[in-house]
Amino acid sequence: MINKDFFQAIEDLETEKGIKPEVLIETLENALVFAYKKHTGDSGDVKLDINPEKKTVKFFAVKTVVEEVVDPEKEISLDDARLIKKTYKPGDEIKVEFVPKEFGRIAAQTAKQVVLQKLRETERDMTLAEFEDKENEAKVCTIRRVEDKNVYVEIGAGEIEAVMLPQDQVPTETYKVNDKLMVYVKKVRTTGRNAQILVSRTSTGLVKKLFENVVPEIESGIVEVKGISREPGQRTKIAIYSNDPNIDAVGACVGNKGARVNEVVRELNGEKIDIIAWSEDPLEYIAKALSPAKVLKVSANEGEKAARVVVPDDKLSLAIGKDGQNARLAARLTGWKIDVRSESKAAKEDALLAANDNNGDDSTVEESFDENL
Numbered sequence: 001m002i003n004k005d006f007f008q009a010i011e012d013l014e015t016e017k018g019i020k021p022e023v024l025i026e027t028l029e030n031a032l033v034f035a036y037k038k039h040t041g042d043s044g045d046v047k048l049d050i051n052p053e054k055k056t057v058k059f060f061a062v063k064t065v066v067e068e069v070v071d072p073e074k075e076i077s078l079d080d081a082r083l084i085k086k087t088y089k090p091g092d093e094i095k096v097e098f099v100p101k102e103f104g105r106i107a108a109q110t111a112k113q114v115v116l117q118k119l120r121e122t123e124r125d126m127t128l129a130e131f132e133d134k135e136n137e138a139k140v141c142t143i144r145r146v147e148d149k150n151v152y153v154e155i156g157a158g159e160i161e162a163v164m165l166p167q168d169q170v171p172t173e174t175y176k177v178n179d180k181l182m183v184y185v186k187k188v189r190t191t192g193r194n195a196q197i198l199v200s201r202t203s204t205g206l207v208k209k210l211f212e213n214v215v216p217e218i219e220s221g222i223v224e225v226k227g228i229s230r231e232p233g234q235r236t237k238i239a240i241y242s243n244d245p246n247i248d249a250v251g252a253c254v255g256n257k258g259a260r261v262n263e264v265v266r267e268l269n270g271e272k273i274d275i276i277a278w279s280e281d282p283l284e285y286i287a288k289a290l291s292p293a294k295v296l297k298v299s300a301n302e303g304e305k306a307a308r309v310v311v312p313d314d315k316l317s318l319a320i321g322k323d324g325q326n327a328r329l330a331a332r333l334t335g336w337k338i339d340v341r342s343e344s345k346a347a348k349e350d351a352l353l354a355a356n357d358n359n360g361d362d363s364t365v366e367e368s369f370d371e372n373l
Contacts (some may be wrong), residue, residue, distance in 0.1 A: 009115070019118055025050045028114045036100055037112045044073035060095040060324060090115070131160065131188045131197055138209035141199065143179045151175045153183065153199060160197065172233035173269055182267050185210060204228040207236050207273075210264045217242075217252040226278040230331035235272055235321075237289060237329045239278040250275050263361045276333065286319035286338060289330035293319035296343060306337040308346070316342040 005324055013019040029048040036059070037046060045062035052216045063076040065088050088094060095132040141153035141162065150220065151164040164183065169175065183199035184206035200206065208225050217223040218240075226239040242249035253275045254261050274292065279285040284306050287295035293315045300307040311319040319340045320327045341349070 007052050009310070013118075013308070021052055024115070024118055025052065025266070025363050027118065028110075031110050031114045035106055039106055040100070042073055044071075058097055062093055062095055065090050065094060066090045102206075114130045127358065131185065134185050135188055136205055137185050138182050138206055138213070139185055140180060141183050143175055143177055143181070145177060146175055154184075155197070155199075162197035162199045163198050164201065168198070168202050170201045170233040170269070172180055173201065182206065182210065199252045202230075202232040204230050204236075207238060207264070207268070210267055211238065211253060214260045214263045215253050217247060217249075221254050222247055223249045227333050229329045231325060231329065233269070235274070235325060235329060236268075237274045237276055237291075237333045238284075238295070239276045239289070239333055241278040250277050274329075282334065282336065286334050286336055289333050290319050290326060290338070290340070293326065295319070297346075300336070304337070305335065306339070308339045308341060310341050310343055310346040315346050316340065347372060 010021050010024060013024065014021055020210045029050055033046050033048050036042065036048075047060045047062055049058045049060065050056075051058075051162065061073070063074060063080045065078055066075045067078055067090055069075045069077050076094065078088070078090055081092070081094055084094065084096070139155050141155045143151060144154050144161070145152045149166045151169060153162050153164060154160065155162050162183070162185070164175075168186065175181075181201070183201060184203040186200045186203060186205075188197050205228060207228055211225065212219045214221065219224060222242065222244050224241045224243060226241050228236065228238045230236040238253075240249040240253055242252070252260075255263075265271060265273055276285075276288050279288065282302075283298040283300055286298050286300070286309060290309060290311070292320060295309055295311055295312055297310040298307055309319070318326070321329075327338055327340050
């Protein structure tokens with residue numbers, strides 16, 4: 001039913017996978033008893049003893065000693081019991097060994113299923129143990145296959161598999177088998193008996209980790225990432241701040257001749273990146289967030305977190321961006337609603353307000369900016 005190769009396999013599993021024999025044997029004993037009772041319809045109390053040292057497998061029927069047998073599956077007569085041991089008396093429970101008939105094939109299949117299940121559970125636990133503390137990190141991976149719009153990748157030397165779901169894939173990127181790329185580990189989760197690692201190419205976390213990798217000042221904490229807004233594959237705005245007045249945060253991120261930011265751009269396959277100097281002054285921050293456009297003036301209603309931004313007429317399209325992208329990213333980055341106006345249109349609106357003697361809300365704050373900013 002179960003041969004010596006099986007016991008050798010148990011020993012190998014402990015050596016190679018760390019599965020304790022007693023855990024596997026207990027699970028296997030329960031599974032084989034269940035399979036036997038299902039196969040035979042036996043309603044009695046059946047026990048199984050697997051002894052890896054002696055390499056034996058024995059079935060036992062647990063029966064109660066009675067004067068007169070009513071249910072042969074659960075009872076044994078006193079006379080038959082005393083043939084086994086003379087001291088047995090009515091009410092005693094004894095284990096009677098038996099050999100199940102026509103059960104070898106089912107037993108072998110059950111054993112195989114149990115071993116495979118334990119292997120999956122062990123691999124899941126190992127995966128969880130290795131990656132639970134690696135969430136929110138960037139990892140190099142190799143694409144192994146693409147199925148049902150999901151991209152399956154292999155991370156690291158341990159050949160751990162992760163999946164990149166459609167919503168985590170950059171629309172402008174093409175994923176080919178054996179390609180290497182950097183991914184962001186979003187989440188490690190259990191799905192039934194398996195562990196699943198979710199990775200992303202669209203996360204703002206990936207951009208942050210890429211900058212940490214190439215900018216030592218960010219990794220050390222001298223330069224701090226204050227915020228990121230992103231439309232994957234197209235454009236990213238990253239706001240940074242230097243905790244050291246002697247360190248230029250923007251310069252540190254750009255690098256000598258753009259070396260550092262270009263490395264990030266290459267990893268993101270040409271995605272445009274605007275590096276913004278964060279400011280605690282929201283009006284100044286909004287003006288800088290609309291880079292590369294030049295801003296003339298920002299007025300804001302702080303209660304509603306809404307700002308009107310005035311730009312030169314010839315910079316209006318640049319400030320708004322294609323399909324509103326630049327203004328949209330700036331709004332996400334700052335957390336403010338941003339309404340961009342050309343200088344000429346803003347002047348007409350201001351003149352109209354003045355003519356109507358509309359003094360507006362006292363909560364409106366206004367700040368002008370030098371075009372050289």
